[in-house]
Amino acid sequence: MKLADKVAIVTGGAQGMGRAISLRYAQEGASVVIADRNLEGAEAVAREISDADGKAVSVSVDVRDQGQVQRMVDTAVEHFGGLDILVNNAGVGKIIPFLDTTEADWNFMFDINCKGLLWCSQAAARQMITQGRGGKIVNLASQAGRRGEALVLAYCASKACVISMNQSMALALAPHKINVNAIAPGIVDTPFWDEVDRQFAALLNMEIGEPKRTFIQSIPLGRIEQPEDITGAAVFLASADADYITQQTLNVDGGNWPS
Template identity: 40%
Template sequence: MKTHEGRTVMVTGGASGIGLGIVERFLDDGANVVSLDLKPTLLKAHSEAFLSYVGNAADEGSVDEAVAAAVARFGGLDIMVCNAGVIAINPVVEMDFSEWKRITEINLHSVFLGSRAAARQMIRQGRGGVIVNASSGAGRRGSPHLSHYCASKAAVVMFTQSLAVELAPHRIRVNCYTPGHIETPFWRDIADGFARVTGKSADEVVEGFRASVPWGRFGTPADVAAAVSWLARPEAEYISGQAIAMNGAEMPY
């Protein structure tokens, strides 16, 4: 029997990067998987155990409708992965309030909405469940030009810890993951952003971040997905309220 066979998982932001890696990992582990993203989630191969739901993870109606679609298609919801997020690079003194709101809304509000919808469904089912939220190493250490991103990801850690205590009587575990430097399609945008504010080239930015990782390489979506899958396993039932890092020994994450 596969690790998550017979369980249903929803992943927000599942169309690319870390989110797509998580979708693929849970499918490999035997789960039914629903991806909620602004664009369709395309898999390498068709799977009857997969549903791509197009919607906004930071919109209340979209999230509630996606959970309802998961229940209608697969009969329930066992695991929610609130992975959707965005990043931007700017000094505070040059940052528009609209940018601050966009980053904090998507990174934090989507976690609240996804967690709330999942918790409501899991409580109705009465068999417990697992919620795993996306924070970041940047949520555990401040960084110049990333104040909005750092603030939103730090808030996810505190929200996760609070919700873990609140939902423990329902046997719903809540944890978050705090990746370090993970190589995804977003890295080019990140490198270009830092190049703009630091005067370095994008290639210099990338190599500087790579050199900061003691393990000697960037992480991959598969690295993060393996940890998320493990956190969701029944054997991990005594782990709740934690922020789990995957960062190649980069400190102090």
């Protein structure tokens, strides 16, 4: 088991990739804090892990709220005695044409995807620095952060911001032996992409499901990504195998974006 005796927090752990990472981390021996603003969903994932003889606890958190974020880290310490891994997975997206993008849209995406990521990383890093045994932070970026898209300006910008924050945090935390790396998924079959599909369909005058089918056609590996497809990279980047890797953003996207 690659994460034996480690303690991990996964934000947005109630569904989609956060759920898949949480289940896989527990299988690899980690104790997992499932942190989500959807407490019912987080509790269900924690139960799934406990039922399979793993260790997990759920906590309600809105990553935009620093007080709640601190309580999330305190939960890991109280239940499992410390913190070794943070996965900044909670994120939101909205498909909006450039000229229609409002301040509310911009703030919604940047507050959760970037500011929330900063608060979670600060709180986790302070705990890891106090412990003095290093740590791992894994950030969920996106292929959207690698380039612009006419209908996706704010989300693309927020994920480019995640890639930049990933670099700065890696440099700031390197002296403390805390590795900071990111994963850039492609088109992943989660509730997130169901909503993205509906929004693209409305804007492009397509049937529901058509945007997804169209985009999938250009993926070199020939199929949509499943949440489980990113769990190998998420385990690797959180494990001792990645002790000499930091500041990187790894594409896990079926070859959809080349760099």
